[in-house]
């Protein structure tokens with residue numbers, strides 16, 4: 240499914256099978272998660288995708304041809320957003336490859352996984368934890384990884400607010416509870432389904448995004464791309480709290496009184512992921528254990544999945560089912 244230009248639907252296309260260069264693997268894609276970042280690319284909110292582009296950066300598949308040494312044919316691998324880094328810049332050399340100036344991202348600078356085949360640099364592909372079927376593993380690769388990095392940036396906060404209860408929050412909620420934290424979920428006004436979903440997953444309170452929770456919070460993570468949530472989150476956190484903006488794009492943040500930041504509150508963003516983030520999260524997920532809820536879509540229904548995500552109607556994570564190896568049980572989740 241190819242994006243020719245921003246703000247146009249993806250187009251079904253027959254492309255030549257990609258061939259792996261040195262150090263790359265050719266992957267038969269079994270599942271590819273649909274991330275809000277894909278939506279920002281399709282909607283033209285991220286300015287510089289390669290075009291035409293195959294979207295998708297939560298790829299789970301099997302290696303069918305290896306031009307490297309790390310994986311063999313038949314290995315199951317996962318491909319995340321971070322597709323390549325230079326290894327030489329000051330960010331790469333200081334453990335911050337997520338900030339690499341020359342980084343290339345899957346489904347943005349590099350063709351991604353809304354396709355039967357994809358190639359990936361083997362150094363940036365992960366082994367997928369056993370015990371997760373392909374569909375359920377797929378959202379771990381971005382919603383899970385970025386959510387995990389955002390949660391680490393929230394420090395050891397006990398009372399954690401999650402703004403926007405989509406794919407990332409539904410995973411972070413489970414990890415946070417596993418770590419003994421208390422979760423407060425903020426959803427769009429009137430979104431009763433999202434509210435109930437958060438409560439089912441163990442949030443102790445769930446309410447409208449501009450409502451006051453029953454007590455102050457020690458940290459908040461803003462997943463929703465809505466700038467007005469930033470002052471809202473600062474306004475319900477205690478002194479010394481951190482508010483983390485976890486999305487790649489957000490509408491403008493309205494001006495707000497300094498008082499909301501005063502008291503040593505910290506406001507920060509989280510950008511991309513490092514391979515170390517990926518390895519630590521994929522080790523942690525089965526221990527929690529994180530259970531992902533997925534809505535499966537056939538590859539040719541990618542536009543429908545994006546529309547549902549844009550409308551805020553996906554419960555958990557939307558995932559494109561691409562290979563032919565899935566059981567009905569898997570697809571039901």
Ligand SMILES: [Zn+2]
Pocket residue numbers: 324325326327328329330331336339340341342
């Ligand atoms: Zn670099």
Ligand SMILES: [Zn+2]
Pocket residue numbers: 274275276277296320381382
């Ligand atoms: Zn993503």
